[in-house]
Amino acid sequence: MNYLNNNTCFCGNQKNYEDCCEPLLLGDKQAETPEQLMRSRYTAYVQKNAKYVYQTYASEKQAENPVNEIKEFATSCRFVSLSVIETNSDENKGVVEFKATYFYQNLYCVLHERSQFIKEQHQWRYLDGIIFPVADIKVGRNDDCPCGSAKKYKKCHSA
Template sequence: MCFCGNTQAFEQCCKPFIKGQSTPHQSEQLMRSRYSAYCTKECEYILNTYASKTRSEHTVEDILMFAQQVKFVHLDVIETDQDDQYQYVEFKASYLEGVQLSVLHERSRFVKENGAWLYLDGVLYPEESKKVSRNDPCPCLSGKKFKKCHG
C-alpha cells in the first residue's frame, strides 16, 4: 500500500512521480504524491511541485525541517473539484509529533503550468490536536494499538 492510501505499492503509485519518471495527470495525483514525498522526505520534489508564483516562498531546508519533525500517518481525500482555471483537492493529513496527533485539513488549489499540475495555495481549516495514549488505536488505522505501531 502506498503512503498516500492507494492500494497500489509506493513503487507503482507515487514513486514514479517523485522520481520524475511520469507526471501526474490530475491534481489529486499530485497532492497524493506530495504527501508521499513528505513521508519519504523527498523535499526537492515538494519544492519543484509548487507553482512558479509561490515557489520562492519555500526552501528545501524548511520543507525538510517540517518533514523530519513529524510523522505522517494517514491521508483522507475528502473532495475534488475544478473550475475553468484551477483544480481543487480537500484533504485531511494526520501526523504525529511525538504523541500529539494533529490534522492538516486543507482545500488546496492547483494550477496547470507548461502542461503540469502544480500546487498554488490552499485554505486551512482549524483542527484540534490530541494526545494519543499507548493503548489507543493507532491513528494510521492499522488496527493495532498505538504502542505496537507508531508509538
C-alpha cells in the same frame, strides 16, 4: 521501504507504489490530475523528499517554501494516512480537499485542507490552500494509538 501491505501506496491508494506515486517522484511521469500531484506530494513528505515537494509548488510560492523548511517539517512528523475528500478540476486549475494525519512529538494532528492547484507549463503545481482548523490530540504512552491500529501508542507511533 515499508509498506502497509503489498497493494497500498504510501498515499493510501489501492495500488502498488511503483504504479502510483513512484513514477511521479522519479520524474518519469507528470501528474495528470491535481489529485495525482497532491498524492505524490504527500508521499514525498512521507519519504522526506523535500526537493520534490519544493519543485511541485507553483513558482510564485517556491521562495517562501525553501527546501530546508520542508525538510524540517517532514522530518519532525510521522505521517499516518491520507484521505482525499473531494476533487475537481478543469483545464488549468483544480481543487483537492483532503485530510492528512500525522504525529508531531506526542500530538496526533489532522491537516484538513482544501488545496488549489494550477497548471504551469502544462504541469500541475500546488498553489495554496485553505486550512480547516482541527484540534490536535495529546497522546499518552499507554493510550490506544489514534492511528486505529488497536495497539498502545508506546508500541505503535510513539517517537
